[in-house]
Amino acid sequence: MSDTVFELKDVHYSYLGKFPALCGVNMTIRSGEKIAVIGANGTGKSTLLQLLDGLIFPDRGTVTAFGERLLEHSQDNEKAAHRFRQRVGLVFQNADIQLFCPSVREDIAFGPLQFGVAEDEVSRRILEVAEVLDIQHLLDRVPHQLSIGEKRRVAIASVLAIDPDVYLFDEPTAGLDPLTVRHIIDFIVNANQRGKTIITATHDLHIIGEIADTVYVFGRNKSIVRGGSSESVLNDRSLLESNNLIHMHRHHHDGREHVHQHLPLEPHD
Amino acid sequence: MTNPAHKKHDFIGRSVLSALAFLKDATLSEEYANRKGFLQSLDPRFKTISFLLFLVTVVSLKSIVLISPFYLLCLILALLSGIPLRNFLLRTLFFIPLFSLFIVLPTLFSIVTPGEPVWSFHVVGITGIITRPGLDGAVLFVVRIATSVSLVVLLSVTTRHSELLKVLRVFGIPQLFVLTVSMCYRYLYLFATMVENIFTAVKSRVGVVSHQRQGQNVVAWNIANTWNRTTQMSEEVYMAMISRGYTGEPRLLSKFHATPKDWLWLLCAVVICASLFYRGHTL
Ligand SMILES: Nc1ncnc2c1ncn2[C@@H]1O[C@H](COP(=O)(O)OP(=O)(O)OP(=O)(O)O)[C@@H](O)[C@H]1O
Ligand SMILES: [Mg+2]
Numbered sequence: 001m002s003d004t005v006f007e008l009k010d011v012h013y014s015y016l017g018k019f020p021a022l023c024g025v026n027m028t029i030r031s032g033e034k035i036a037v038i039g040a041n042g043t044g045k046s047t048l049l050q051l052l053d054g055l056i057f058p059d060r061g062t063v064t065a066f067g068e069r070l071l072e073h074s075q076d077n078e079k080a081a082h083r084f085r086q087r088v089g090l091v092f093q094n095a096d097i098q099l100f101c102p103s104v105r106e107d108i109a110f111g112p113l114q115f116g117v118a119e120d121e122v123s124r125r126i127l128e129v130a131e132v133l134d135i136q137h138l139l140d141r142v143p144h145q146l147s148i149g150e151k152r153r154v155a156i157a158s159v160l161a162i163d164p165d166v167y168l169f170d171e172p173t174a175g176l177d178p179l180t181v182r183h184i185i186d187f188i189v190n191a192n193q194r195g196k197t198i199i200t201a202t203h204d205l206h207i208i209g210e211i212a213d214t215v216y217v218f219g220r221n222k223s224i225v226r227g228g229s230s231e232s233v234l235n236d237r238s239l240l241e242s243n244n245l246i247h248m249h250r251h252h253h254d255g256r257e258h259v260h261q262h263l264p265l266e267p268h269d
Numbered sequence: 270m271t272n273p274a275h276k277k278h279d280f281i282g283r284s285v286l287s288a289l290a291f292l293k294d295a296t297l298s299e300e301y302a303n304r305k306g307f308l309q310s311l312d313p314r315f316k317t318i319s320f321l322l323f324l325v326t327v328v329s330l331k332s333i334v335l336i337s338p339f340y341l342l343c344l345i346l347a348l349l350s351g352i353p354l355r356n357f358l359l360r361t362l363f364f365i366p367l368f369s370l371f372i373v374l375p376t377l378f379s380i381v382t383p384g385e386p387v388w389s390f391h392v393v394g395i396t397g398i399i400t401r402p403g404l405d406g407a408v409l410f411v412v413r414i415a416t417s418v419s420l421v422v423l424l425s426v427t428t429r430h431s432e433l434l435k436v437l438r439v440f441g442i443p444q445l446f447v448l449t450v451s452m453c454y455r456y457l458y459l460f461a462t463m464v465e466n467i468f469t470a471v472k473s474r475v476g477v478v479s480h481q482r483q484g485q486n487v488v489a490w491n492i493a494n495t496w497n498r499t500t501q502m503s504e505e506v507y508m509a510m511i512s513r514g515y516t517g518e519p520r521l522l523s524k525f526h527a528t529p530k531d532w533l534w535l536l537c538a539v540v541i542c543a544s545l546f547y548r549g550h551t552l
Contacts, residue, residue: 055508078516085514092512097505102431109522114514119522140303162513 003031004067005166005197006052011061013047021047023222025061029199031165034192036208036230037201039218040244045201046093048218049168052199053090082115089164093171093201095151099143104135104154107143111162122161129157134183149180156187167191169200173207185210205245208234219243301426306350308427315531317436319538320424326542327416330549336412338545343419350427360426361419435521445519 006029013022022044029035037045050056051063054070063070065084075081089111092098101107105126112122130136133153138146143154152172159167169188173181181204188211192198200211208215208230215233217240219225226239233239240246302309308316323339330336347357425433434450510519 050508053512055512075511081516082514085512090512092505092509094505097502098509100506100509102429102434106431106522110510110515111513113520113522114516116520122522158513 005029005031005033005065007062007064008051009062009064011051011058011063013044013051013056013058017059020222022051022058025223027216027224027227029197031197032192032195033197034188034211034213035197035199036212036215037199037218038203038205038208038215038233038243038245040203040220043218043220044222045218046170049090049170049199049201052166053088053168054084055090085111086115086162087164088166088168089159089162090168091152091155091159091170091172093174095148095155096144098155098158099151102142103139104141104143104146104157105139107154107158108139108161111158115162125161129161132160133157133187149176152176152180152184156184164196166197166199169198169202171202172200173202173204181207203245205234205240217243217245301350301352302429304351306352306427308346308350308423310530311534312525312527312531313428313432313436314439314525315527315535316424316428317433319535320420322538322542323420324417326546327413327420330413330545331409332549333409333412335545335549336409336416338541340412340416340419342541343416343423346423350423352423352426357419357422357426361415361422435525438521439525 006027008025008027011022011025012020014020025044025048037048039045047056051058051070052065054065054075057063057070057072066087068074070084075084099107101110108126108129109122112125113119117125126139127136130139133156135150135153135157138150138154143151146154156172167188172184172188176184185207188198188200198211202208202211212230215228215230216224217226217233220243225243226233226236237246323342327336327339344354344357347354437446
């Protein structure tokens with residue numbers, strides 16, 4: 001199958017050999033798909049994205065990307081490494097980690113410059129990307145002095161400047177105001193319409209309907225407990241509840257106590 | 270509860286916090302560099318070269334009359350660059366020459382600089398004599414230091430640190446060094462903020478429990494935690510660099526844009542330095 005982007009077979013990963021983070025994950029992701037990975041804290045979502053980005057490598061099992069196995073030593077060849085890095089971009093969960101340059105402009109430029117893009121072209125891309133993410137006014141600011149939402153947008157811009165085929169987003173909307181969330185969802189949907197493959201790790205069930213066609217639910221056993229279309233997963237309340245993704249809401253109404261679920265898709269009263 | 274030990278603890282906490290805030294503000298924030306002003310508008314390369322020229326001239330001149338124009342120049346440049354004079358004077362005149370006084374103090378006395386005594390005094394049987402050449406030399410030294418420090422402060426306050434570092438690039442310092450130092454700078458700020466937050470957190474917890482021992486445990490735990498976070502963070506930052514194509518030889522933006530104004534400025538600097546240098550060595 002030529003349009004398979006990632007194929008994971010029985011992938012196991014543990015930190016320092018003793019903290020298991022992924023246990024037996026199987027997954028096939030095709031070009032142009034919109035995928036969401038949901039799960040409670042510590043179920044291995046970030047670990048999965050780092051595996052897909054070739055930053056860490058499985059203890060057991062195989063990760064195949066674009067028809068080739070992802071191996072640690074395949075990164076030794078600069079050309080091969082660059083080819084992969086130009087096709088896959090990861091927006092980290094922690095923007096403070098991702099933005100390590102002294103100015104926003106340089107952070108956006110970092111990726112393209114590593115790939116040998118000429119400085120004139122890089123300058124052009126900086127402006128283009130800044131316009132898409134509405135951060136023109138931040139270009140000369142210092143990244144660590146920005147607000148969380150501004151940092152997130154700069155982090156996305158730094159990946160967009162590379163223009164990869166596959167975007168990996170780790171909690172792109174956590175801690176953001178509704179308008180910024182909207183902006184980021186639109187960005188994701190737009191990128192997907194341009195043919196990009198999107199894989200998002202999130203807790204935010206409200207946005208899943210828009211940013212994913214297929215949803216994988218990660219459980220406490222650190223593997224996929226359910227995978228399927230976003231509607232079918234979102235409608236399976238007992239699944240979501242048992243995986244800490246929705247919770248019971250208890251409050252008073254006209255003096256009477258009242259319990260209901262906090263549902264992902266409907267606004268609650 | 271009016272426990273004096275408690276009050277003292279609080280005082281130390283507050284001093285540490287304000288010291289940190291000052292450090293962050295004085296060294297890491299680039300408030301003035303981001304303002305619009307004359308020095309900020311110059312190309313960092315031209316600015317650095319012209320200031321080096323000033324510095325060399327100031328150090329080589331041996332007359333207060335010839336050095337003081339440079340000090341005046343500093344004040345004018347500070348004003349043109351949106352730096353409040355009070356702030357600028359505080360930084361230069363007060364803090365740094367204080368240190369140089371320790372260097373200059375011994376040269377005042379007759380043992381080090383012999384000459385006509387100006388003032389003598391007796392302390393526990395030892396006679397100290399301040400000499401005329403010694404005093405003149407000291408005043409010259411202080412003026413020279415004050416001017417040099419003003420120049421350095423002016424340059425560093427109006428230029429972003431990352432740009433100063435990039436100027437080093439122009440002088441042939443490797444890119445890896447520039448990247449590393451600029452990253453240290455950036456994360457230093459983050460750690461200062463982290464320590465600040467931890468301090469506030471500890472204080473709020475100690476405030477509730479008001480139990481010295483428990484407070485100490487929280488401090489110890491947090492220091493360990495900060496260390497762990499530091500090492501983990503550097504690993505993660507490395508991953509973030511790898512993810513965007515870093516393979517060991519960083520490539521950074523290096524373009525500077527020199528304008529006619531920069532050349533004009535450099536010309537002025539050369540003329541000022543040359544004429545004062547000439548006066549200084551023909552007088
Ligand atoms: N650097 C590390 N060292 C040791 N264990 C780690 C490390 N990073 C993650 N883990 C462990 O691996 C597991 C999976 O972590 P991961 O960060 O992938 O979870 P996550 O689903 O992204 O969680 P969150 O929603 O909180 O971001 C957790 O049990 C965590 O404790
Ligand atoms: Mg995570």
